[in-house]
Amino acid sequence: QVTLRESGPALVKPTQTLTLTCTVSGFSLSTSGMCVSWIRQPPGKALEWLALIDWDDDEYYSTSLKTRLTISKDTSKNQVVLRMTNMDPVDTATYYCARKMTAVGTGFDYWGQGTLVTVSS
Amino acid sequence: QSALTQPASVSGSPGQSITISCTGTSSDVGDYNYVSWYQQHPGKAPKLIIYDVTNRPSGVSNRFSGSKSGNTASLTISGLQPVDEADYYCTSYTGSSTLDYVFGTGTKVTVL
Numbered sequence: 001q002v003t004l005r006e007s008g009p010a011l012v013k014p015t016q017t018l019t020l021t022c023t024v025s026g027f028s029l030s031t032s033g034m035c036v037s038w039i040r041q042p043p044g045k046a047l048e049w050l051a052l053i054d055w056d057d058d059e060y061y062s063t064s065l066k067t068r069l070t071i072s073k074d075t076s077k078n079q080v081v082l083r084m085t086n087m088d089p090v091d092t093a094t095y096y097c098a099r100k101m102t103a104v105g106t107g108f109d110y111w112g113q114g115t116l117v118t119v120s121s
Numbered sequence: 122q123s124a125l126t127q128p129a130s131v132s133g134s135p136g137q138s139i140t141i142s143c144t145g146t147s148s149d150v151g152d153y154n155y156v157s158w159y160q161q162h163p164g165k166a167p168k169l170i171i172y173d174v175t176n177r178p179s180g181v182s183n184r185f186s187g188s189k190s191g192n193t194a195s196l197t198i199s200g201l202q203p204v205d206e207a208d209y210y211c212t213s214y215t216g217s218s219t220l221d222y223v224f225g226t227g228t229k230v231t232v233l
Binding site: 037039045046047048049052060062063064096098103104105106107108109111112113114 | 122124153154155157159166167168169171172173178210212214216219220221222223224225226227
């Protein structure tokens with residue numbers, strides 16, 4: 001059974017760095033083609049793709065946010081980590097991690113339940 | 122990268138068919154057959170219902186179908202049911218300079 005679970009702080013202050021962890025089970029992060037992405041959704045708003053890491057540790061970032069994002073993975077711990085620097089109240093959102101079987105195509109087939117991050121002083 | 126354009130809302134009566142459009146550009150929807158669609162019920166994570174324009178994942182109802190023409194992709198829901206009332210999002214691969222994905226603005230489907 002494939003599952004993904006996000007974890008991290010519910011509240012961060014402006015200018016701080018956010019670190020989120022996605023813990024996966026039911027599949028291996030080292031399987032050829034396997035990818036995990038981070039996607040966020042501000043309250044009442046649309047989804048926004050943030051970053052993707054593939055089985056070979058190639059990293060891809062949203063063009064508009066790439067200077068603030070770092071994605072990494074620890075295959076032995078079955079975890080994918082997203083760091084976002086210089087947090088601002090507009091970054092308040094539910095952050096999801098999602099699996100993809102290939103970097104291009106196939107869709108995000110499994111999602112975590114999401115974790116709400118509020119940015120406020 | 123600008124978001125793909127979807128109608129804010131679409132409604133229909135039970136049993137009817139509805140179509141949701143997703144308009145992009147020649148750099149995303151128009152250039153790649155990598156459009157996927159997601160259904161999201163309130164307070165829940167999105168669920169993949171169509172990938173690579175026309176393909177349905179295992180377990181997804183065949184009442185959902187996808188298509189594409191030029192820079193516009195479409196999701197059709199036939200035999201509309203109350204359980205279909207949800208938000209729907211499209212997304213497209215856009216690899217003009219590097220791998221990137223863009224989501225649509227979202228459509229609220231109401232079953233009358």
